[in-house]
Amino acid sequence: MLQNIQILVSQIIVMFLLIGVGAFCYRKKYINDDGAGQLSFILTRIVAPCVVIDSFQREFDPALGKALILSVLCTCTAMGLSILVSHLIFRKNGSHANFADKRFCVVFTNCGFMGLPLLDALYGSEGLFLGSAFIMVNNLLLWTYGVGQLSRDVPRAERLRNTFINPGVISNLIGLFCFLTPFKLPVVPATAVSYLASLNTPIAMIAVGAFLAQCDLRECFRDTQVYFVSVLRLLILPLITLAVFLLLPLDHTLRCSMLISAAAPVAMAASLFGRTYGTDYLFSTRATAVSTIFSALTIPAMVALCQLLGG
Numbered sequence: 001m002l003q004n005i006q007i008l009v010s011q012i013i014v015m016f017l018l019i020g021v022g023a024f025c026y027r028k029k030y031i032n033d034d035g036a037g038q039l040s041f042i043l044t045r046i047v048a049p050c051v052v053i054d055s056f057q058r059e060f061d062p063a064l065g066k067a068l069i070l071s072v073l074c075t076c077t078a079m080g081l082s083i084l085v086s087h088l089i090f091r092k093n094g095s096h097a098n099f100a101d102k103r104f105c106v107v108f109t110n111c112g113f114m115g116l117p118l119l120d121a122l123y124g125s126e127g128l129f130l131g132s133a134f135i136m137v138n139n140l141l142l143w144t145y146g147v148g149q150l151s152r153d154v155p156r157a158e159r160l161r162n163t164f165i166n167p168g169v170i171s172n173l174i175g176l177f178c179f180l181t182p183f184k185l186p187v188v189p190a191t192a193v194s195y196l197a198s199l200n201t202p203i204a205m206i207a208v209g210a211f212l213a214q215c216d217l218r219e220c221f222r223d224t225q226v227y228f229v230s231v232l233r234l235l236i237l238p239l240i241t242l243a244v245f246l247l248l249p250l251d252h253t254l255r256c257s258m259l260i261s262a263a264a265p266v267a268m269a270a271s272l273f274g275r276t277y278g279t280d281y282l283f284s285t286r287a288t289a290v291s292t293i294f295s296a297l298t299i300p301a302m303v304a305l306c307q308l309l310g311g
Contacts, residue, residue, distance in 0.1 A: 005303065005304055005307075007121050007122055008118060008121065008122060008299070008303055011117060011121040012118070012296050012299065012300070019205050019206075019209040019212065021206055022205060022206035022207060022211075022212075022213070023213040025206065025209070025210065026209065026210040036207055036214070039210065043112075043203055044167065044269065045167050046167075046196060047196055047197065047199050048135065048171075048200065049168070049170065049171030050171070050194075051112065051116065051128075051132065051200050052132050053175045053178070053185075053193055054194050054196075055125075055175070056132065056175035056176065056178050057179075057184055057190055057194075058129075058179065060179055060180060060181075064129065064179075065180075067129070067130065068129075070251075070254060071130050071133035071257075072133055072136070074134075074254070074258040075133060075136075075137040075138070075261070076137060077241070077245075078237075079141055081237060081241060081244070082237050083107055085106065085232065085237060086232075090106075098279065098280035100150055101274055101279050101281070101284050104146055104149055104150060104269075104270045105229050105233065105266045105270045105287045105288075105291075106232050106233055106237070106266075107145070108138065108266070108267040108269060109138070109233070109261065109262065109265065110208075110268060111134050111138055111264050111267075112131075112135050112138075113200065113201075113205070113207075114204075114265060114292070114295065114299075115135075116135075116200060117200070117201040118260055118299070119131040119257055120201075122257075122260075123253055130253070130258070131257060131261055134262075135261075136168075139167070139171070140172065142269060142273075143166040143168050143169065147273065147277075150277040151277045208268065208288075208292060211268060211285060211288065211289070212289045215285055217289065220289050225283070226286045226287050227290070229291070230265075230291040234263065234294055234298040235298060238263035238298075239302075241262045241263075242302065242305065242306055242309070245259065252307075252310055256303060259302055259306050260299065260303060263298065263299050265292045265294070265295040266288045267288070270288060271284040
């Protein structure tokens with residue numbers, strides 16, 4: 001257990017060093033606001049789909065198929081709990097004018113940008129495969145439930161189109177087809193996809209750093225609602241999820257992999273989508289910044305608790 005925690009802490013330190021590079025580049029004007037947004041666009045539209053496709057470029061194995069099904073069910077459980085809690089706390093007609101942004105921040109995690117590098121460090125290709133299953137469900141909900149929360153004034157036809165035609169759905173279909181059938185990408189395009197997938201960690205962390213550098217951290221830490229959302233995202237929901245997972249007959253690696261993805265900080269997509277649909281994206285940006293900083297402490301704590309209680 002101690003060795004895994006050491007690996008996890010080391011990886012988090014590496015990731016925060018990369019975040020520091022992104023913040024430095026922004027402060028030095030090597031990256032501006034548009035550049036940070038473009039990096040995030042490349043990540044969500046190209047790199048993240050390639051991560052999913054690349055992780056499924058393997059021969060079908062009944063054991064892996066079972067692990068995939070269990071991962072999807074665990075992800076649905078974790079995200080279902082998040083949706084339930086967020087709707088109970090942040091009501092449409094309640095005191096929270098930006099209830100949709102807060103729901104988005106609570107439900108969606110940085111499972112790709114923060115979760116996958118940690119899973120890779122701890123569990124290698126198996127961790128990436130399980131983490132990709134989490135991303136698969138996360139992306140589907142992101143473009144359906146998430147967009148639906150933020151785009152209430154968008155025409156219904158456009159919302160339906162976004163639901164079925166988006167990078168998340170397309171990459172999931174390609175990845176599952178490659179995994180469930182004998183077909184695999186030819187060597188040349190598969191190599192290109194693999195190279196693009198490998199960009200996930202460095203570009204994602206640089207983009208996070210650029211976003212953090214845009215925030216006035218003093219203002220972030222003065223916003224009590226940011227603390228509230230961060231506690232829900234980093235502590236309350238992961239603890240509830242862990243309690244449910246401990247009741248299920250799950251493999252230890254599967255349980256911890258799913259917990260790491262579920263315990264990741266607020267997704268960068270919260271501010272990106274908020275900006276796109278004209279909601280309170282500045283709040284989402286503050287929540288992303290604060291939760292990302294605190295996740296350096298909470299994720300190792302959650303993994304240690306999982307390993308202690310899960311055996």
